[in-house]
Amino acid sequence: MKLYRFLTGPDDASFCHKVTAALNQGWSLAGSPTYAFNAEAGVMQCGQAVVKDVHGKDYEPDMKLSEQ
Template identity: 75%
Template sequence: MRLFRFLTGPDDSAFCHKVTAALNAGWELYGTPTYAFNAATGQMQCGQAVRKDVEGKEYSPDIKLGAQ
């Protein structure tokens, strides 16, 4: 099964740690990162898609993607 997540957050070190943690958990970068201004918060926001192949399991909407 192939899993997909889109990680988002303010442009700070916590976002970098979120992506780093996903990579160390076996996720791979997918596509290019995004960067946009959030007018509501006055901050720049980052986004990065990641994907992961998991053998021996079938997809279900109940899967907690962050736990895989």
Template identity: 80%
Template sequence: MKLYRFLTGPDDASFCHKVTAALNKGWELAGSPTYAFNAATGAMQCGQAVVKEVDGREYSPDLKLGEQ
């Protein structure tokens, strides 16, 4: 099964740590990062898609992707 996540966060070190943690759990970058202004918060936001192949499991909408 191939899993997909889109990580988002503020433009600071916490976002880099979030992506780094995912990479160290076996997730791989998928495409380029995004960078956009969030008018509601008045701050820049980052985003990065990540994917992971997991053998021996079937997809279910109840699956907690962050725990994989």
């Protein structure tokens, strides 16, 4: 199965660590990162799509994708 996640966070080191952790868990970048101003919070937000192939499992809607 192929899994998809969209990681988001503030424009700081915590977002870079989140993406780095996903890459080290076997996820791959999918497309370009996004960057936008969150007017409600008053901060810049980052986003990055990641994908991962997992063999021997079937997708189920209730699975926790970050644990695959």
